[in-house]
Amino acid sequence: MANNSSNGVHQTTTKSPPLPSPLRFSKFFQSNMRILVTGGAGFIGSHLVDRLMENEKNEVIVVDNYFTGSKDNLKKWIGHPRFELIRHDVTETLLVEVDRIYHLACPASPIFYKYNPVKTIKTNVIGTLNMLGLAKRVGARILLTSTSEVYGDPLVHPQPESYWGNVNPIGVRSCYDEGKRVAETLMFDYHRQHGIEIRIARIFNTYGPRMNIDDGRVVSNFIAQALRDEPLTVQNPGTQTRSFCYVSDMVDGLIRLMEGEHTGPINIGNPGEFTMLELAETVKELINPGVEIKRVENTPDDPRQRKPVITKAKELLGWEPKITLREGLPLMEEDFRLRLGAAKKN
Numbered sequence: 001m002a003n004n005s006s007n008g009v010h011q012t013t014t015k016s017p018p019l020p021s022p023l024r025f026s027k028f029f030q031s032n033m034r035i036l037v038t039g040g041a042g043f044i045g046s047h048l049v050d051r052l053m054e055n056e057k058n059e060v061i062v063v064d065n066y067f068t069g070s071k072d073n074l075k076k077w078i079g080h081p082r083f084e085l086i087r088h089d090v091t092e093t094l095l096v097e098v099d100r101i102y103h104l105a106c107p108a109s110p111i112f113y114k115y116n117p118v119k120t121i122k123t124n125v126i127g128t129l130n131m132l133g134l135a136k137r138v139g140a141r142i143l144l145t146s147t148s149e150v151y152g153d154p155l156v157h158p159q160p161e162s163y164w165g166n167v168n169p170i171g172v173r174s175c176y177d178e179g180k181r182v183a184e185t186l187m188f189d190y191h192r193q194h195g196i197e198i199r200i201a202r203i204f205n206t207y208g209p210r211m212n213i214d215d216g217r218v219v220s221n222f223i224a225q226a227l228r229d230e231p232l233t234v235q236n237p238g239t240q241t242r243s244f245c246y247v248s249d250m251v252d253g254l255i256r257l258m259e260g261e262h263t264g265p266i267n268i269g270n271p272g273e274f275t276m277l278e279l280a281e282t283v284k285e286l287i288n289p290g291v292e293i294k295r296v297e298n299t300p301d302d303p304r305q306r307k308p309v310i311t312k313a314k315e316l317l318g319w320e321p322k323i324t325l326r327e328g329l330p331l332m333e334e335d336f337r338l339r340l341g342a343a344k345k346n
């Protein structure tokens with residue numbers, strides 16, 4: 001086990017952050033907080049935007065290239081005076097004046113991030129560099145949505161933030177997991193070298209309404225399959241585990257991290273751990289008891305186990321998840337039924 005005893009506070013800097021734009025101190029400037037959400041048209045991003053827009057002091061700017069996200073996820077905010085939506089690819093520079101940057105832009109489903117791996121790594125590396133450059137120019141605080149995939153196929157279980165991980169640097173998942181690891185490195189280098197205020201969330205598998213129906217991730221696959229009366233495809237061996245966090249809990253954790261005092265990295269996830277066979281059985285029981293469960297081939301480098309240690313999130317952010325898998329699945333089922341036009345039997 002590679003253990004990092006210097007993780008956390010010792011790696012931070014005492015350098016002052018760059019000054020915010022002079023506009024902040026202008027007597028005509030409204031007291032609103034201007035918040036940029038990259039990848040805000042995606043699954044987690046659009047829920048985050050909903051929550052941020054509830055606060056009348058917030059102005060929200062979303063940039064997205066719509067690779068896996070869609071305007072539909074933000075339709076209720078389009079035209080709102082405190083909301084702006086920009087078609088933009090984060091691998092290109094962006095000039096906006098903001099106080100906070102939630103940097104989510106990156107395809108998250110393995111099917112999509114493996115589709116164009118070179119683009120995925122550019123998004124993670126060049127995209128994060130561009131957002132850090134922006135943060136430096138305007139004195140904004142920036143939060144990166146990193147991932148439990150930085151732990152790779154973990155040899156330590158459950159995973160604390162101090163674990164350095166077990167990642168294949170040349171595998172088919174590396175564009176994503178090594179990409180996020182470099183993104184974390186860039187965040188800390190900008191923090192130490194330029195005093196940028198950074199926050200890093202290591203997100204564990206998150207699910208909920210608005211996931212793409214054909215997203216390819218396991219929860220959306222199983223729910224869509226159950227509703228279409230198609231076999232639930234459990235990839236071998238079926239004993240691999242994941243810990244699933246409902247999206248409203250995730251958004252709450254991200255906002256607490258952004259507004260708190262700690263750089264992270266901090267794991268944000270639900271420690272309830274399930275094998276993929278258990279997940280399939282639960283979906284079958286709750287949504288379609290008649291559906292078949294079918295075993296299919298897995299993909300290379302699939303992590304065998306994953307469960308977050310969330311002591312840091314609890315102690316430093318006062319955060320822990322509230323929604324169990326059994327409570328969250330029916331909420332997602334409702335949304336999928338509406339979108340698939342699948343009425344409830346009985």
Ligand SMILES: NC(=O)c1ccc[n+]([C@@H]2O[C@H](COP(=O)([O-])OP(=O)(O)OC[C@H]3O[C@@H](n4cnc5c(N)ncnc54)[C@H](O)[C@@H]3O)[C@@H](O)[C@H]2O)c1
Nearest residue numbers: 039042043044065066067068069089090106108203205206
């Ligand atoms: N959902 C999860 O379980 C999970 C777990 C760990 C980390 N994360 C991270 O959280 C973030 C959001 O994940 P999600 O589940 O909402 O995924 P998603 O695919 O629904 O959202 C990603 C968004 O980023 C946009 N995007 C992709 N590349 C871009 C680019 N180059 N320029 C501009 N926009 C771009 C997409 O169009 C999409 O709207 C990602 O950074 C992901 O790595 C998610």
Ligand SMILES: O=C(O)[C@H]1O[C@H](OP(=O)(O)OP(=O)(O)OC[C@H]2O[C@@H](n3ccc(=O)[nH]c3=O)[C@H](O)[C@@H]2O)[C@H](O)[C@@H](O)[C@@H]1O
Nearest residue numbers: 108109110147148149204205217218221233234235240276
């Ligand atoms: O939370 C994380 O940190 C990462 O988790 C996921 O990656 P992964 O856990 O591999 O997500 P899935 O594709 O949903 O796979 C989960 C498990 O379900 C299995 N699976 C998937 C799909 C399916 O139809 N059947 C099935 O059994 C896979 O073999 C895997 O073991 C996300 O897609 C990443 O964006 C995210 O960063």
